[in-house]
Every structure is written in C-alpha cells, then in structure tokens.
Amino acid sequence: MVKLKIYKKIISVLDDLGFEYNDSFxxxxxxxxxxxxxxxxxxxxxxxxxxxNPRKLAETMKKRLEKNDIFSEVTxxxxxxxxxxxxxxxxxxxLYDIEKQKEHYGRTDYGKGKKILIEFISANPTGPxxxxxxxxxxxxxxxxxxxxxxxxxxxxxxYINDAGNQVDILAESLELxxxxxxxxxxxxxxxxxxxxxxxxDLAQELVDAEGSKLIHFSEKGxxxxxxxxxxxxxxxxxxxxxxxxxxxxxxxxxxxxxRKQGIVEEVMSYLTEANVTYEKDEAIWFESSKIGxxxxxxxxxADGTFTYFVPDIGYHITKFQRGFEKLIDVLGPDHHxxxxxxxxxxxxxxxxxxxxxxxxxxxxxxxxxxxxxKMSKRSGKFITMDELIADVGKDAARYFFISRKxxxxxxxxxxxxxxxxxxxxxxxxxxxxxxISSILKKAKKEKIKIGKISLSVLEGLxxxxxxxxxxxxLELPNLLNSISESLEPSRLATxxxxxxxxFHKYYQKYSIIDSExxxxxxxxxxxxxxxxxxxxxxxxxxAISTPEKM
RNA sequence: GCGCCCGUAGCUCAAUUGGAUAGAGUAUCUGACUUCGAAUCAGAGGGUUAUGGGUUCGAGUCCCGUCGGGCGUACCA
Numbered sequence: 001m002v003k004l005k006i007y008k009k010i011i012s013v014l015d016d017l018g019f020e021y022n023d024s025f026x027x028x029x030x031x032x033x034x035x036x037x038x039x040x041x042x043x044x045x046x047x048x049x050x051x052x053n054p055r056k057l058a059e060t061m062k063k064r065l066e067k068n069d070i071f072s073e074v075t076x077x078x079x080x081x082x083x084x085x086x087x088x089x090x091x092x093x094x095l096y097d098i099e100k101q102k103e104h105y106g107r108t109d110y111g112k113g114k115k116i117l118i119e120f121i122s123a124n125p126t127g128p129x130x131x132x133x134x135x136x137x138x139x140x141x142x143x144x145x146x147x148x149x150x151x152x153x154x155x156x157x158x159y160i161n162d163a164g165n166q167v168d169i170l171a172e173s174l175e176l177x178x179x180x181x182x183x184x185x186x187x188x189x190x191x192x193x194x195x196x197x198x199x200x201d202l203a204q205e206l207v208d209a210e211g212s213k214l215i216h217f218s219e220k221g222x223x224x225x226x227x228x229x230x231x232x233x234x235x236x237x238x239x240x241x242x243x244x245x246x247x248x249x250x251x252x253x254x255x256x257x258x259r260k261q262g263i264v265e266e267v268m269s270y271l272t273e274a275n276v277t278y279e280k281d282e283a284i285w286f287e288s289s290k291i292g293x294x295x296x297x298x299x300x301x302a303d304g305t306f307t308y309f310v311p312d313i314g315y316h317i318t319k320f321q322r323g324f325e326k327l328i329d330v331l332g333p334d335h336h337x338x339x340x341x342x343x344x345x346x347x348x349x350x351x352x353x354x355x356x357x358x359x360x361x362x363x364x365x366x367x368x369x370x371x372x373x374k375m376s377k378r379s380g381k382f383i384t385m386d387e388l389i390a391d392v393g394k395d396a397a398r399y400f401f402i403s404r405k406x407x408x409x410x411x412x413x414x415x416x417x418x419x420x421x422x423x424x425x426x427x428x429x430x431x432x433x434x435x436i437s438s439i440l441k442k443a444k445k446e447k448i449k450i451g452k453i454s455l456s457v458l459e460g461l462x463x464x465x466x467x468x469x470x471x472x473x474l475e476l477p478n479l480l481n482s483i484s485e486s487l488e489p490s491r492l493a494t495x496x497x498x499x500x501x502x503f504h505k506y507y508q509k510y511s512i513i514d515s516e517x518x519x520x521x522x523x524x525x526x527x528x529x530x531x532x533x534x535x536x537x538x539x540x541x542x543a544i545s546t547p548e549k550m
Numbered sequence: 551g552c553g554c555c556c557g558u559a560g561c562u563c564a565a566u567u568g569g570a571u572a573g574a575g576u577a578u579c580u581g582a583c584u585u586c587g588a589a590u591c592a593g594a595g596g597g598u599u600a601u602g603g604g605u606u607c608g609a610g611u612c613c614c615g616u617c618g619g620g621c622g623u624a625c626c627a
Contacts, residue, residue, distance in 0.1 A: 026566090026568095026569085028566060028569080029566065030569090030570070031565085031566080031569090031570075031571090031572090031573085032570070032571070035570070039569085039570085041568095041569065041608095044569085044607060044608080047607070053607085054607060055607095077570075078569085078570050078607095078608090079569090079570085079607050079608065080607075081569080081570070124627070161627065164626080164627060165626060165627070166626075166627055167627095281625080282625090283625050285625095294552080294553065294623080295623085297625095298624085298625045299625095300625085301625040302625060303625075305625090307624090307625070307626085307627085308626075308627045309627095312627095332621095333554090333555070333620080333621055333622085334621060334622070335621095335622085336553090336554050336555070336621070336622065337553075337554075337621085337622040337623065338622090339554085340553090340554095360554085360555070362555070362556075362620085362621090363620075363621075365620090403563080403564090404562095404563075405563090405564090407555070407556070408556075408563080409555085409556060409557095409619090409620065410562090410563090411561095411562070411563095413562085416562085423575085423576080423589080425574090425575070427589055428575090428589070428590085430589090431587080431589050431590075432590095434587080434589090435586085435587055435589095435590085438586075438587055439586045439587085440586095441586095442586055442587095443586080446586095475566080478566090479566080482566085482567080485567095486567065488567090490564090491564095491566085491567095494563095494564060494565085494574090495566095497564095497574085497575095498564095498574085501574080504590055504591070505590090505591070505592095507586080507587095507590080507591085508582090508588095508590065508591040508592080509591085509592095511585090511586065512586055513586050514586095549587095550587090550589070
C-alpha cells in the first residue's frame with residue numbers, strides 16, 4: 001500500500017518531466033536503515049531515457065517529490081538511489097489496513113483465476129513414500145496453497161505409474177514373500193526384486209485374508225491378483241502418509257486407466273500424423289532430436305510394448321485438454337534428462353510447451369552417524385515419510401523442506417533432526433506465536449481490553465522498531481505474488497522466520513503490558529495481535545500448526 | 551566424452567530475482583531470568599561468494615572459460 005503510493009508519486013513526477021520513461025523500476029526496502037524507509041532505483045533505470053546521468057536525474061526528481069505529504073524526507077545516495085523517509089502516520093494507516101483484512105491479509109487476485117495444474121510426488125506405487133517424496137510433498141502443497149491465496153485456481157495432481165515393468169516386479173516380489181509366509185523356502189531373494197519389509201507385511205495381510213488359496217491359482221491369475229492387491233494397498237499406504245503430512249491430492253491419475261482408455265494408440269497416431277516418427281531396428285522412434293532433444297527416443301520397443309514415455313505424453317496432453325493454462329511438473333533430479341524429450345513431444349503435437357514449467361527438486365542426501373546413506377527402493381534401504389514424521393514431527397519436517405530453495409541439494413542429518421528437533425527454526429516461529437498468545441492471555445487477566453482495533457489505537461505505535469515491523473508485514477502480499485511467479489515457496493519460510501525474529505527482539509526490548517500506561521499497552525497489544533495473525537497466515541500457508549502453548 | 555544442476559563463514563542455509571557495508575542458525579567465547587514464556591535477547595570472533603575473464607551506473611545473482619561435486623546419458627520407469 002505504501003509502496004503503491006510511492007510508485008504513483010514517482011510516476012506523476014516522471015509524467016511531468018516529459019520524456020519517455022521506463023516504468024519497470026523497483027521500490028525496495030533498503031537493507032540498511034540509514035537509507036530510509038524505502039528506496040528506488042528509478043533514476044538509474046531512466047538515466048539513458050532522460051539523457052541525464054543518474055544523480056542529475058535524481059536531483060531533478062527529488063525537488064519535485066519533496067513537495068509531498070507522504071515523504072518526510074527524500075535523499076539521494078550512492079550512484080543515484082532515491083531514498084525516502086515516510087511519515088509514521090502513513091505506516092499507522094497501512095497497519096490499520098492490514099488489521100481490517102483480518103485473516104485474509106495477503107490474499108490477492110494476482111493470478112486472475114488462471115487454472116494451474118501442479119503435478120508432484122508421482123511416486124511409483126511400489127513402496128511407501130520416502131524422504132524424497134516428503135520434499136516434493138512439502139514443496140508442491142505449499143506452492144498450491146500460496147497460488148490459491150494469490151488468486152490462481154491450482155489443482156494438486158498425482159500420477160500413478162501403475163503399469164509397466166516395475167509393477168510386475170512388485171507382484172513377483174510379493175509372491176515370494178507370500179510363499180515365504182506360507183513356509184516355503186524361497187532361497188536367495190532376487191537382487192532386482194523389492195526388498196523392503198513392507199512387502200512382508202502385505203504378504204502377512206494376504207495370508208490372513210486368503211490363507212494359501214492363491215497358490216492354487218494359475219500363475220497368471222495369481223500374479224494379477226497379487227498385483228491388484230499390492231497396488232490398492234500401496235495407494236492406501238501412500239495416501240495415509242500424505243494425510244499425516246497435511247497434504248491432500250485433488251486428483252489421482254492412473255497410468256493403467258489412461259492405457260485402458262487407449263491413450264497409447266492415440267498418442268501414436270497423433271505422432272505419426274505429425275510425421276515425427278520412424279521405424280528402426282524393429283522399434284518405433286520419435287524424432288525428438290529435431291525438436292531440441294539430444295537424441296531420438298524409442299516409443300515402441302522391438303517386442304511390441306511401449307515405453308513409459310508414450311502414456312506420459314498422453315497424460316500431458318490431457319493436462320492441456322482439461323483446460324489448464326499452466327502446468328507445473330515437480331520432478332526429482334534424476335529426471336532432468338527427461339525435460340527436453342517431454343517438451344519436444346508437446347511441441348510436436350502443437351501444444352505450447354512454454355506453458356509447462358518443470359521444477360527439479362534437487363536431491364536429498366541422507367546422513368546418519370556422519371555417513372551418507374544411499375537410498376534405494378529396490379534394496380529397501382530408505383527412510384519413509386512416516387518414519388520421518390514420527391521422528392521429527394510434521395511441522396519440523398515440512399518447514400525443513402520448504403525452507404530450502406528447490407535448486408539446492410539438501411543434506412538431511414537424521415541424528416541432528418532427531419536429537420535437536422527443539423532447535424529447529426520452526427519452533428522459533430511457533431514460539432513467537434505462542435508467546436503472543438500468552439501475553440494476550442495475561443492482558444485479559446489484568447482486565448486490559450483492546451476490543452475492536454481502531455486507527456487511533458494504532459497511532460500509539462511510534463518508535464522505529466515498531467515501524468520496522470510494520471514495514472515487514474507490508475511486504476507479505478508482494479512476496480506471495482512473487483512466490484507464485486518464481487515458484488519458490490522457500491521465500492515464505494525465510495520471511496516468517498524474520499518476522500518472528502523481529503517480534504522476539506521487540507518483546508525483549510519493550511514491555512507490551514505496562515500497568516502505568518494503559519493507553520500504550522493497548523496500542524502494543526493491538527500490535528502484537530496483528531503480528532500474531534500475520535504469522536498464522538504464513539504458517540497456515542505452509543500447513544504448519546500454530547500452538548497457543550508449547 | 552556430451553548434457554543438466556550445484557559450489558556463499560568450520561557446519562547447515564539465506565540474500566528483497568541485477569542494488570548500497572553478503573546475512574541467520576549452529577559451533578566457540580562473553581553477558582541478560584525475583585520481571586508480559588530464557589524454545590528468548592544483547593555482544594565478540596569467523597568471507598577474495600571455488601577460480602579467471604566479460605556485460606553495466608552496479609554482479610553472489612546474467613554470459614564465457616577453468617576447477618571441484620551431483621545427476622543423467624536405457625528398446626527401465
């Protein structure tokens with residue numbers, strides 16, 4: 001709000017100056033308070049347009065800007081920054097504006113109702129969700145919440161790869177465990193089978209439900225039964241983990257179902273029609289190298305079956321057909337080689353591949369006792385999402401993952417997460433929230449009532465520390481919009497941490513409740529009520545809880 | 551070899567997406583509870599942002615090279 005006012009003033013001055021100006025300058029919080037409340041690079045950006053050097057232009061603008069009631073001071077610094085000091089009165093009004101928006105503060109219509117599809121996790125249904133999926137879940141879900149808050153119409157989708165080799169191997173692995181439970185000797189467990197203990201549990205469930213009945217089925221019938229059973233249970237297990245993690249999936253898409261609906265044939269015919277396929281070595285290839293990929297890719301193998309790529313192309317076409325204006329795929333680092341061919345296929349079919357944003361979440365390196373643990377689903381050596389939640393809690397786990405930029409490889413030290421969970425920054429933020437609750441409770445006990453917060457109450461907030469916190473809170477709407485644009489929800493984690501830190505400092509320095517000065521107490525109580533609400537808005541967007549007591 | 555990503559304090563990470571003197575936590579050291587919650591706060595030390603160039607008013611951020619690390623480079627998914 002304050003920034004917008006400054007922006008308008010600058011624009012009106014530029015209009016007066018009468019040259020063709022560039023309006024894409026910025027208005028920022030300078031990182032050093034001595035430069036004032038806000039600063040703008042407008043003079044540097046428009047130096048060429050005005051045919052003046054930046055400082056000269058800044059001088060000219062300063063003179064015109066000074067005759068204005070919103071600036072208490074305008075100065076020029078460095079290469080030509082215009083620095084503004086804003087009247088406290090304006091900040092108090094802006095704070096009142098935040099107050100009036102209550103728990104909707106920060107909500108915008110920035111996204112203009114655009115339909116967005118966020119596909120994330122999409123883990124194979126061959127085992128429980130692991131720590132990598134947990135990162136994707138935190139990321140995708142938080143992004144979803146923020147986009148929704150900023151006026152988009154996002155949807156969370158999970159693509160289930162329930163067709164293909166890996167599912168056959170799953171069925172075979174389960175069969176071995178099943179026989180094992182029935183007392184058969186299965187010898188050495190095959191290397192390429194799924195080794196995790198979860199299959200032993202599933203086998204036990206089968207034995208409990210069916211006894212040894214399945215042994216007498218035909219092999220085909222048995223494997224099919226085992227496969228369906230495993231897929232159903234895996235889906236339940238994964239859904240359950242996500243549920244515990246606070247993540248709801250709006251739409252599950254099954255590869256098997258897509259195949260049944262003939263998507264493979266459809267894609268093949270489209271691609272053939274588009275004249276981008278050829279036959280070689282008894283296989284059918286896609287000429288992706290002509291559309292930006294490094295080499296051509298196989299669509300149909302020599303044995304007549306199709307690669308995973310084909311239904312995936314079809315799947316992406318359905319995303320376009322369902323009317324989404326923007327597609328976000330959240331993938332793991334081992335999929336970066338996949339981007340070019342996917343985009344190539346979209347181009348080949350005449351869809352707009354620039355609508356597809358692929359976010360690669362870098363890998364999670366797991367450490368235990370100072371050593372890196374190599375994770376692999378086949379070997380059964382991995383930390384499940386459930387274990388993670390049980391160890392460090394949903395809130396800490398979510399915050400940990402969200403707070404890292406998607407592009408950073410992150411190290412996850414299990415020992416540290418378990419042992420030092422109380423030192424996790426998420427507690428620092430929650431503590432600020434709980435602390436405010438506690439102060440408000442005390443005020444109530446002392447019969448200091450704030451009631452409905454009015455502008456005149458907020459006028460009691462006059463010191464620099466209070467103004468700093470107001471400025472910080474004013475940043476939220478722009479921040480959220482910018483996160484929706486840059487797809488980096490990590491910035492919200494940083495933001496709310498900083499806000500909590502400013503509150504803790506403020507608390508330490510000033511008494512909120514001062515029985516000698518009831519008026520001031522009321523102002524400050526109103527103030528921390530608003531701070532608390534902003535913290536809550538942020539934590540809600542990350543699906544992190546806001547305990548009143550800790 | 552080729553392609554993509556990463557390299558910031560001892561360690562884990564930030565840095566308003568190109569802004570001014572690169573910041574937090576942790577670890578080390580020093581202070582602050584008879585008090586609205588010490589899961590907190592104040593302070594000290596810790597940096598040639600891997601490295602060499604370039605682009606411009608201005609670079610941790612963009613471009614090129616080099617050196618390290620990860621991943622990919624399947625008729626697996």
